[in-house]
Amino acid sequence: MISRRGTDPRGRSRPYDSGVVTQPGPADDDGSQPAPPASRRSWRRTALLSALALGLCGLAVAAAGFASQVLPRRFSAAQQRQIEAWELAKRWRALPEGTIFPATVSYHLPGYALDGGQGLSLRGRRLGVSTAVRCPKGAGPAAAQILDRYGCTAVLRATYADSTGSLVATVGVAVLSGSAGAAVAGRKLASSGPGDQVGTVRSAPVPGTLASRFDDAQRQLSWGTHTGPYVILTTVGYADGRPRVRVAADSYLSAEMTALDVGLTDAVADVLGKPPATPVCPGAPGC
16 A cells, blocks of 8 residues: 655655644634623623612512502501590590490498498499580580680580489580690689589489489589590489588588599599590501
8 A cells, every 4th residue: 555655844754634734823822712801890790780789679669569558557646646536536426325324333432421431332323314415505604604615515414313312413524626625624614622513514304213303403512524525524412302502511411422423423534535445557558
């Protein structure tokens, strides 16, 4: 077999290459693309991180918006106080008369009225509830003048008998325009002790009961307080219709009348002035 050979420049024979001859490139050329500059790589990394941060911010904003639509709304402290004031102000219309004026009321006769001891717990019973009237018809002239000055709109009244059936009392609720006015009016009407007729509610007789003859001339002692937008006044007298007499000389009668007045006032104030529950939004959008 014959082999094709050639000679190199020194005259030595060498085999012919039957493959493709390529021209060698520069000594450092390995056939790959040149690497991008370091500044361009840094810019791309910064852009990628910025885009990621913006995406996360957008996701957080979207999540907050979704949560505001789903989670319960929170009222500010000022809004809570306003809602609570509305709740108190509507009670005289919203609550049944039997709730405002309970069927029975407990009161306590102090021990000193019984010549010592621990005192005595008694109960008054409701004889009737009168229709709401305007302030001049529900309170005495002097009291009505003060109440009207602070926005009195109505007076509610109910009449009770004591445990023995010898005393009757009328408790009245004057509805004022706001708590601040009621506080001022209440202080002006309240006395240092029972008996000041300036704060007297007009008596409300109840036909066919022990209080059928209870009118203004029979009022013996009176008492008053305030809660929320309400001024609460009471007056007590004898069930037999006797006119006003000086009861201070009889410590027992004075103490029982005072106890009945205070018991009725506190019972009604506890209902109308009970702190409302903290207002909570149900959570629906726009609630």
